[in-house]
Amino acid sequence: xxxxxxxxxxxxTATGQRVTLRCSPRSGxxxxxxxxxxxxxxxxxxxxxxxxxxxxxxxxxxxxxxxQFPDLHSELNLSSLELGDSALYFCASxxxxxxxxxxxxxxxxxxx
Amino acid sequence: EDKVVQSPxxxxxxxxxxxxxxxxxxxxxxxxxxxxxxxxxxPTFLFMLTSSGIEKKSGRLxxxxxxxxxxxxxxxxxxxTGDSAxxxxxxxxxxxxxxxxxxxxxxLMVKP
Numbered sequence: 001x002x003x004x005x006x007x008x009x010x011x012x013t014a015t016g017q018r019v020t021l022r023c024s025p026r027s028g029x030x031x032x033x034x035x036x037x038x039x040x041x042x043x044x045x046x047x048x049x050x051x052x053x054x055x056x057x058x059x060x061x062x063x064x065x066x067x068q069f070p071d072l073h074s075e076l077n078l079s080s081l082e083l084g085d086s087a088l089y090f091c092a093s094x095x096x097x098x099x100x101x102x103x104x105x106x107x108x109x110x111x112x
Numbered sequence: 113e114d115k116v117v118q119s120p121x122x123x124x125x126x127x128x129x130x131x132x133x134x135x136x137x138x139x140x141x142x143x144x145x146x147x148x149x150x151x152x153x154x155p156t157f158l159f160m161l162t163s164s165g166i167e168k169k170s171g172r173l174x175x176x177x178x179x180x181x182x183x184x185x186x187x188x189x190x191x192x193t194g195d196s197a198x199x200x201x202x203x204x205x206x207x208x209x210x211x212x213x214x215x216x217x218x219x220l221m222v223k224p
Binding site: 002004031033042043044045048050055056058088090094097098099100101102103104105106 | 143144146148153154155156157160200202208209210211212213214215216217
């Protein structure tokens with residue numbers, strides 16, 4: 001167990017809907033990262049927050065947004081969902097930007 | 113654009129064999145190179161390497177980085193069936209928070 005908690009574990013939703021994925025980082029970690037893993041794309045970086053501020057952005061779609069709250073938990077919002085958004089979404093956390101990142105168990109999103 | 117290439121794509125060995133997994137990378141401003149093991153879901157952290165030529169070791173696993181030739185290897189000695197997994201290599205870029213770019217992984221299967 002990495003100490004990073006993601007909820008829910010599984011999510012099935014219809015196209016066009018909006019969902020929110022939640023992540024609680026390891027105790028003491030200030031940085032949170034979101035990654036998407038699909039079969040054909042591997043692990044793709046979406047976005048990083050450090051102590052509430054956005055630090056880096058990858059190929060995150062405009063339909064996706066995220067935030068990190070004062071208690072350091074983070075949420076990833078996915079809207080106007082398409083079939084192609086079906087994937088495993090991982091959250092990871094690290095103490096600083098120079099330390100290793102630990103991954104949560106992921107949320108498996110299925111869009112039908 | 114940062115790039116990570118892992119080889120081989122997949123490998124089948126027998127228990128007790130030694131394996132070497134390869135990772136080559138291109139990154140604009142190198143921060144670190146990390147190895148993860150992914151079994152069912154979450155990637156689990158193995159090593160973080162920042163300096164050339166210094167071997168990191170944990171039990172039967174070891175890894176080394178060559179920043180001149182831009183590659184790293186992960187060695188597993190006396191393999192066990194529990195080593196069966198996908199091994200992921202990632203590089204961090206100093207220009208982009210702590211964004212990690214992942215390779216496609218090496219799928220290792222260890223047969224009894």
